[in-house]
Amino acid sequence: MLNKLVSPRDAAALIHSGDTVTTSGFVGAGVPEALLKALADRFDEESHPRGLTLLFAAGQGDGKERGLNRLAAEGLVSRVIGGHWGLIPKLAARAVKGEIEGYNFPQGVISHLYRDIAAGKPGTISHVGLETFVDPRLGGGRVSSDKPSPDLVELITIAGCERLFYHAMPIHVALLRGSTADEHGNITMEREALILDNLAQAMAARNSGGVVIVQVDQIVAKGSLPARDVIIPGMLVDAVVLAPAELHPQTYATQYNRYYTGRYKEPEGTTAPAPLDLRKVIARRAAFELPVGGVVNLGIGMPEGVAGVAAEEGLLHHLTLTAEPGVIGGQPASGLDFGAAVNTEAIIAQGSQFDFYDGGGLDMACLGMAEVDVTGNVNVSRFGPRLAGAGGFINISQNARHLVFAGSFTASRLDVRVVDGELKIASEGRARKFGPAVEQITFSGKRAQRLGQPVLYVTERCVLRLGPEGIALIEVAPGIDIERDILAHMGFVPHIDDVALMDPRIFIDAPMGLRDDLLTVGMAQRIQFDEARDILFINLAKMNIRTLADMNEIKTRVESVLLPLGRKVDVVVNYDQTQIDDTLTHAWSDMIDDFETRLYKRATRYSTSAFLRRRLGQTLERRRRVTIFDSERAAEAALREAE
Structure with missing residues (x-):
């Protein structure tokens, strides 16, 4: 394979009029600044390429001149589909005026759209955006109603449920960023603050028949990079640009912070408390x-x-x-x-x-x-x-x-x-x-x-x-x-x-x-009777029940609340992140048996942890059929259905 290193100007020459271009970055992290500057400089000198479609998930800019703000010259971009616009006011102003087609879609939807484009799917189906301005019934994510623009999102029904279908499109150019490239174009990101969607964007461009251009700050010989460190394989990369330091800051606020890489830990207590404002x-x-x-x-x-x-x-x-x-x-x-x-x-x-x-x-x-x-x-x-x-x-x-x-x-x-x-x-x-x-x-x-x-x-x-x-x-x-x-x-x-x-x-x-407040919750707060709903709520969330004394404290509180009522009541128990010592399994089950015999009319339980739901089910199923739900809402609904 040939060395893929090219100049910024030669990289910009790979972009043609009418192309759909996607760029990496989040605020100022991972933005291919050198590539964006090269594209803007070429347009300034040649008035080409023209009429580009720009697709990005997260906002990429400093609110002034950098990032996607570089692409705001009249004629360079004709359509923008983006997640966050606040840091690119130059493009945003043009979209609001109707000078370019503008769409605002949820960031996560665009992130998933990259993967679906790579996989050859017609688009992304999601519940995200329903009943917001992205919903076609409320505007379809269009930035301006003054400029006629096609529908890029549809309201559909699948299995009786409303969903939004976001249209896929071919990506002709991906402008991405990494840390190190070898001569075959393999890319690592060891000095970057984020991984972002680089791999999905590269795959989407390659499978669309497009080109992938990556900006890095270091070039090494082929075979130098550990396979597990490679984020974008060289088979997906067409060109690599070595960026100068001033066009390759780690973020727009920081040239380089070793702690942002995740490879080092910052000592605790080094940041002064903020003023009380x-x-x-x-x-x-x-x-x-x-x-x-x-x-x-x-x-x-x-x-x-x-x-x-x-x-x-x-x-x-x-x-x-x-x-x-x-x-x-x-x-x-x-x-x-x-x-x-x-x-x-x-x-x-x-x-x-x-x-x-x-x-x-x-x-x-x-x-x-x-x-x-x-x-x-x-x-x-x-x-x-x-x-x-x-x-x-x-x-x-x-x-x-x-x-x-x-x-x-x-x-x-x-x-x-x-x-x-x-x-x-x-x-x-x-x-x-x-x-x-x-x-x-x-x-x-x-x-x-x-x-x-x-x-x-x-x-x-x-x-x-x-x-x-x-x-x-x-x-x-x-x-x-x-x-x-x-x-x-x-x-x-x-x-x-x-x-x-x-x-x-x-x-x-x-x-x-x-x-101390959040880690220590008194039993009186954890076990309370709601008279209006006639339900006893038992909150065992985040409790570590290690001894019989811990169990007896719970038992005493339940009895002190329910015995004076002189009747059985419905109960909802929160087991979210509860830990019960293995040695207490049988004793815990016996205590619950006793409660259900004497004090409970109906009981439902819930936990957000699938592992804990399974484990509790095994603990309690010896004598009864137990269903543990994944939310309080589902547990209460089960009580109403039982009525």
Whole structure:
């Protein structure tokens, strides 16, 4: 095989007018900056190639000149299909004006579309995007209605269920990035912060009859690279470009950080705590929702601060933080480093991460919010002429088991301060966030209500919850007047019943002790009788039941609640991440037998762990037929069906 090393200019010459081009990158990580510059320079000099279609999953830009902003010259691009547009304002402005065809699809859908194109499929079928602006009934993901554009997504029905079908298209050129290439074109990514969709994009281009061009910062002899380190095999690569350092930063904020590679660990405690300002107040309240032992996604913007709070409170070792480009574990970075992370446990392909997200793998997600309306809809994607795009927001928000939206209560010149443990509003924001209707539906509140998805809206001054009755005000910050500081700045009136005070520790500049709170839950909190529903809820989540004394504590609490009732009641038991010592298997089963004989009318159980459901089923099936469900909603539904 011939040496595949070419100059940036020769690489750009491989792109022809009318081609569909896909590019790698997430914010500033993994962006083939040298290749994008070479393409822009060629067009500037030759006015070719023209009329390109650009396909990308994650946003790639710094909000100014770099990344895909380089491709905004008139005539170079005629159609853009992308996940996040906020960092490429030059292209976004042209799409909003109708100067080019623009589509905004969920980031994870485009990531999966690469694989389906590689596999020769006609497109991607997904539930992601239903009842949002991507749904053909609500616009089909089009950026501008002024420019006639074809339907690229259809509403279909499969097995009686609505789904969206996203059309595939041939990819003629893939502009990708790695760390090291050998002379055969094998590519490794050992100095990159992310793996992204590079392999899927390369396969999609090759199987479409296209070309694959990869930017690297190092060339080695053929046969030098360990096979297990190769991310893009040389058989898929047509050309390799050696990029100068200034066009090959690890992220747009950092030239190189060894800790972002996942090969080294950053010493703990090296990052100073953030000041107690508006952002930290919101992040602190959101952190109260973190599920110990659970898997969490934190979105860009305001939610980024939750990672810092978790680190300060000693919680990072008790949950798994993730980011959509493929980061698992550790502490996600922020700003133009967003997408990278330190002290990761794994860095996987972006498409695989979205497989996990779309299937319901997230125990919790904390995402930003720009507009919220009376039905619980959230908009983060479109504001008049400003196009932010959805990114991975739709994939994540539709599928997380527990959802927290985090953001300031108002926007534009809001000045909020923490004084003596209370919140003081020095200057109110000029823009309302909570109004009668959002401009664009990025998250459907009605869909969440219908599916029973728990949703909170966390701000610096109050917390609201989406329930069956709509949005309800449930908490208010110390120092805040409900009428003056909340209702007067909303476009609708939320349900107001029992409003609690937000935890005072949030507003004191000292550690909150959140780790102890989340790791230690008293038995009185774990076992409670709901009179309204006439159900006993037993929460054994994350408990380690090691001794007979642990069992007796549970038994005593159950009896103290139920015996005074003088009758049997229905019971729902949460076994999520519960550990029962093997030596207690028979004793535990005997105790449950006794409960079901004396105290339980009907009992259902649930756990998100398939392994634990199987193990508990084996433990309890000796004397009875036991079904353990995968969610509280399913367990309660089983009780209703039994009636």
